[in-house]
Amino acid sequence: MYELFFQEFNKKAPLTGEEETLIKTYLTPKKLRRKQYLLQEGDVCKAIAFIEKGALRAYSVDDSGDTHIIQFGLEGWIISDLYSFLTGEPATYNIDAIEDAELVLISKSAHEELLRKLPKYETFTRLNITGAYLAMQKRLTSIISSPLEERYAGFSALYPEIVQRVPQHMIAAYMGLTPETLSRIRRRISSK
Amino acid sequence: MYELFFQEFNKKAPLTGEEETLIKTYLTPKKLRRKQYLLQEGDVCKAIAFIEKGALRAYSVDDSGDTHIIQFGLEGWIISDLYSFLTGEPATYNIDAIEDAELVLISKSAHEELLRKLPKYETFTRLNITGAYLAMQKRLTSIISSPLEERYAGFSALYPEIVQRVPQHMIAAYMGLTPETLSRIRRRISSK
C-alpha cells in the first residue's frame, strides 16, 4: 500500500523506515469510481490527493455551462484545490475521476502536523509545488506564445498518456478551445 | 538595507536577530537602470532576485519577433527564470527593468546553503513558490475561461499598480494579444 507515494517521496527526500511508518499513520487511502467526485465546487477542499492509480481532472463550469479543465492528474501526480485547501475558502473547482482511481489522501491537519514535525515532509511539499509551478509555467507560456497547432503538438508530445486515456473533448476544455476546433487541428496535423 | 526583503521574510517565517544577520551574509544588493538586463536568454540564471524597488519583466521573443511577457515584478515580488536557476540549463527568458530598480540577489550556492542550514529559509521558499503557483493558476484560469473584456477587467482590478506603471503594449504582451486589440477592449470597457 502507498507504493507509488513512497517511491515519489523517496525520490525527493529519502526516508528511513521509521519515518515511513510515521508518515503512514497520517495517510488515508480512498478509491473512486469513474465519474465520482473527489471535490465539488462550493465545498471546502479537506485533503490533498496523491494518485496511486487512475486519472482525474480538476475543472470549473462557467455561467454558460462550458467546462474548463484546470488540471489533469495521472499516477504519481497530486491533485487538489490548493487555494481552498490552504485558506479554507469554498472550492472553485470540481475534481472527479476520469477512470476508476486509487488515491492517498493527506488531510489538512495531517499536512500541518507533518510540516511541523518532519522537515523532509516540507522538502517533499516544496519540491512538489515547485514541479507543479514549472509545469504550469510551461503550459502558460505555450498558451500565450505558440500557435494552436504547435500547442497541441507540444502537449501530446509532453503528455502522450493523457492523449491516450482522456477523451478529446476534455483535452479541448483543457486547451481552452471547442471540440470542433481541436478535431480540425488534429486533422491538419495528421495530414502532414 | 534589505528592509522590504526582511519584512516579507518575517511575515512568512519570523526570524531572530541572529538569523537575520546570518542571512544577510548570503545576500547581494544590485541596482538596475531602466532597460538594463538582469538576465538574457541563453545565459544561465545565477540568482533569484527579490525586488526592493522598481518594476521588472520576464519575457521571451519568438521567431517572428513578438515578445511574450511571462511575469511582471514589482516591490516585494521575486523574479527569476526558476527553471534555469534550478537546473543550470540556459535561460529561455529575458529579464529586464521597466523602471530603475533595486534588487536583493540570492545566488544558487547561497540558496542551497540556506536551504540546508536554515529550516525557516525552506519555509520562506515554500511559501513563495506556493504564492507564485496560486497567482499563476488564477491567471491561467482566467485565460482559458473568461472572455477578453473580463480578463482585462480582472487583471486591472487585481494589479492596478501594474496598469499604472507599465506601458500598455507590455500588458498586451502579457495577456497574449496585440496592442491594437487591447486598446479596443479598453475603449469598450470605458464606454460602459
Next chain:
DNA sequence: AAAAAGCATTGATTTTGGTCAATGCTTTTA
C-alpha cells in the same frame, strides 16, 4: 438486445481578434 446518451467529425455561417496602415502625441536622443 434495444434505446439512449456521449462522442468525434464535418460543413456552413458568424464572430472575434489579427494584420496592415496611418495619425497625433509624448518621450528620448542627438
Next chain:
DNA sequence: TAAAAGCATTGACCAAAATCAATGCTTTTT
C-alpha cells in the same frame, strides 16, 4: 531644441476560431 523613436489609437480588411447544425459511431444504461 530639433529630430527621431516609441506609443496609443483608429480604420479597413483578413484570418482564425466559435457557433449552429447534422451525421455516424461507440459506449452506457435499461
